[in-house]
Amino acid sequence: MGKILAITNQKGGVGKTTTCVNLAASLVATKRKVLLIDMDPQGNATMGSGINKNKLELSAYDLLLEDAVLSEVILSTAEGGYDLIPANADLTAAEVELLQEKDREFRLRNSIQASRDKYHFILIDCPPSLSMLTINALTAADSVLIPMQCEYYALEGLSALLDTIRRISDVLNPSLHIEGLLRTMYDPRNSLTRDVSAQLTDHFGNKVYRTLIPRNVRLAEAPSYGLPVLHYDKDSRGARAYLALAGEVVRRQEEK
Amino acid sequence: MGKILAITNQKGGVGKTTTCVNLAASLVATKRKVLLIDMDPQGNATMGSGINKNKLELSAYDLLLEDAVLSEVILSTAEGGYDLIPANADLTAAEVELLQEKDREFRLRNSIQASRDKYHFILIDCPPSLSMLTINALTAADSVLIPMQCEYYALEGLSALLDTIRRISDVLNPSLHIEGLLRTMYDPRNSLTRDVSAQLTDHFGNKVYRTLIPRNVRLAEAPSYGLPVLHYDKDSRGARAYLALAGEVVRRQEEK
Ligand SMILES: Nc1ncnc2c1ncn2[C@@H]1O[C@H](COP(=O)(O)OP(=O)(O)OP(=O)(O)O)[C@@H](O)[C@H]1O
Ligand SMILES: Nc1ncnc2c1ncn2[C@@H]1O[C@H](COP(=O)(O)OP(=O)(O)OP(=O)(O)O)[C@@H](O)[C@H]1O
Ligand SMILES: [Mg+2]
Numbered sequence: 001m002g003k004i005l006a007i008t009n010q011k012g013g014v015g016k017t018t019t020c021v022n023l024a025a026s027l028v029a030t031k032r033k034v035l036l037i038d039m040d041p042q043g044n045a046t047m048g049s050g051i052n053k054n055k056l057e058l059s060a061y062d063l064l065l066e067d068a069v070l071s072e073v074i075l076s077t078a079e080g081g082y083d084l085i086p087a088n089a090d091l092t093a094a095e096v097e098l099l100q101e102k103d104r105e106f107r108l109r110n111s112i113q114a115s116r117d118k119y120h121f122i123l124i125d126c127p128p129s130l131s132m133l134t135i136n137a138l139t140a141a142d143s144v145l146i147p148m149q150c151e152y153y154a155l156e157g158l159s160a161l162l163d164t165i166r167r168i169s170d171v172l173n174p175s176l177h178i179e180g181l182l183r184t185m186y187d188p189r190n191s192l193t194r195d196v197s198a199q200l201t202d203h204f205g206n207k208v209y210r211t212l213i214p215r216n217v218r219l220a221e222a223p224s225y226g227l228p229v230l231h232y233d234k235d236s237r238g239a240r241a242y243l244a245l246a247g248e249v250v251r252r253q254e255e256k
Numbered sequence: 257m258g259k260i261l262a263i264t265n266q267k268g269g270v271g272k273t274t275t276c277v278n279l280a281a282s283l284v285a286t287k288r289k290v291l292l293i294d295m296d297p298q299g300n301a302t303m304g305s306g307i308n309k310n311k312l313e314l315s316a317y318d319l320l321l322e323d324a325v326l327s328e329v330i331l332s333t334a335e336g337g338y339d340l341i342p343a344n345a346d347l348t349a350a351e352v353e354l355l356q357e358k359d360r361e362f363r364l365r366n367s368i369q370a371s372r373d374k375y376h377f378i379l380i381d382c383p384p385s386l387s388m389l390t391i392n393a394l395t396a397a398d399s400v401l402i403p404m405q406c407e408y409y410a411l412e413g414l415s416a417l418l419d420t421i422r423r424i425s426d427v428l429n430p431s432l433h434i435e436g437l438l439r440t441m442y443d444p445r446n447s448l449t450r451d452v453s454a455q456l457t458d459h460f461g462n463k464v465y466r467t468l469i470p471r472n473v474r475l476a477e478a479p480s481y482g483l484p485v486l487h488y489d490k491d492s493r494g495a496r497a498y499l500a501l502a503g504e505v506v507r508r509q510e511e512k
């Protein structure tokens with residue numbers, strides 16, 4: 001039974017897309033079958049996976065609003081080895097058009113239900129907002145992985161995200177829960193980073209992944225080649241960290 | 257006649273809020289009167305200015321949807337010395353509610369027109385999306401300041417932003433143009449940063465501000481004290497960079 005993880009945080013630039021692309025590739029390296037769904041109109045997870053978002057026949061938009069079948073929209077990614085539902089700016093229109101639909105929060109959930117058993121993990125990359133696209137991802141997901149930069153604005157925004165998750169689980173998706181919080185761009189020399197990290201572990205305990213993703217320029221370089229970092233520089237600290245995260249995600253899944 | 261600048265980039269985490277708060281405080285230091293408008297439901301510019309977003313009587317939401325008068329909503333910021341239109345999560349509802357209004361793109365523009373001459377500069381902090389709140393900011397603004405992290409995803413997203421600016425100037429706001437692109441979190445030791453920076457200056461010429469904002473931890477620490485960096489650590493590289501930016505913005509304005 002495939003596990004569906006929404007990778008979300010409305011704070012911008014905290015490493016959502018970087019986590020999606022690199023966790024997907026690392027899970028494939030542990031012999032799991034993975035589907036990555038790009039729900040961000042920026043289409044960063046699409047470009048970061050080596051797919052040109054400007055040359056798509058079908059995309060996440062068609063899944064949500066044109067009743068396209070999942071298998072028609074899926075692309076395989078040559079290097080990463082995972083399947084991808086690509087996205088581009090067409091998704092911006094979906095925010096508004098979904099509001100007219102009666103089952104608007106369930107569109108993504110309904111379109112992936114039939115195929116979830118083909119994968120071990122389905123990861124959903126979310127835009128930096130708590131809008132209808134993110135609500136669709138949270139309604140479709142089993143649980144939520146929250147990338148967290150250890151800085152003030154990201155910490156400050158956490159309560160709004162937790163409120164949204166609680167509201168979705170009350171009304172739309174009762175089994176939704178927090179899978180874990182992932183500390184990204186972690187710089188141990190920086191006292192602000194250490195302070196915020198301590199607040200996270202105090203408050204969330206073992207919901208905070210032990211794996212820390214360090215700030216590592218190879219993670220920022222890899223997307224310009226359309227590659228996960230594992231296939232760009234496999235010995236980099238970034239590649240090793242996401243492999244360690246994949247190990248931790250798999251272990252937690254099997255302990256359940 | 258006050259100059260209205262929208263500070264926007266739909267890419268998340270590129271330094272929009274940090275630029276708004278610190279440019280506002282630096283312009284005040286050059287004896288200009290400044291209004292900062294927070295149009296992001298995250299309310300980061302509000303918190304970063306020392307105002308508790310959870311204890312607001314009136315906010316940007318009331319300006320857009322409840323016909324509140326600007327002078328009723330304005331708060332003064334003790335340290336920064338600029339006026340603020342605060343925001344909080346209520347603005348999330350505005351995205352949807354504005355769609356029912358007939359003059360939906362002009363709500364912000366109409367509510368600030370009468371007061372623009374009280375200020376030298378009006379800065380508008382935008383959320384990381386090209387939604388109705390950002391469209392309101394672009395329709396109200398004279399020009400756009402684009403904070404740019406010199407990395408792949410930020411560069412890749414620039415064309416979508418330029419398209420949106422062009423569409424707004426064609427239909428809603430004919431005088432809208434790009435004021436400048438600001439390189440933020442700039443690390444000269446990093447070849448990716450230098451590559452992307454070179455592409456920006458090749459493509460945009462002197463639209464790229466000469467001022468570079470370096471990566472400086474004091475900029476990330478200051479918001480947790482509700483202070484612009486100028487009032488947190490005035491000798492830091494971050495404080496000096498934003499003062500230099502204020503100088504460049506004022507000079508460009510006076511040369512027109
Ligand atoms: N650990 C890291 N080390 C260095 N750079 C990183 C790291 N993680 C992400 N980055 C870079 O930081 C920027 C922000 O990351 P990313 O785009 O993945 O965040 P995001 O949360 O998906 O942003 P958005 O809110 O726009 O969707 C990108 O340029 C990315 O390449
Ligand atoms: N020059 C800098 N040096 C170091 N840290 C910075 C710098 N500029 C911004 N930051 C930090 O980086 C993070 C992102 O910046 P900021 O929140 O201003 O970006 P934003 O574009 O407003 O994000 P969002 O898309 O969520 O609105 C914040 O934690 C901020 O404190
Ligand atoms: Mg992203």
Ligand SMILES: [Mg+2]
Pocket residue numbers: 272273274296300382383
């Ligand atoms: Mg911001």
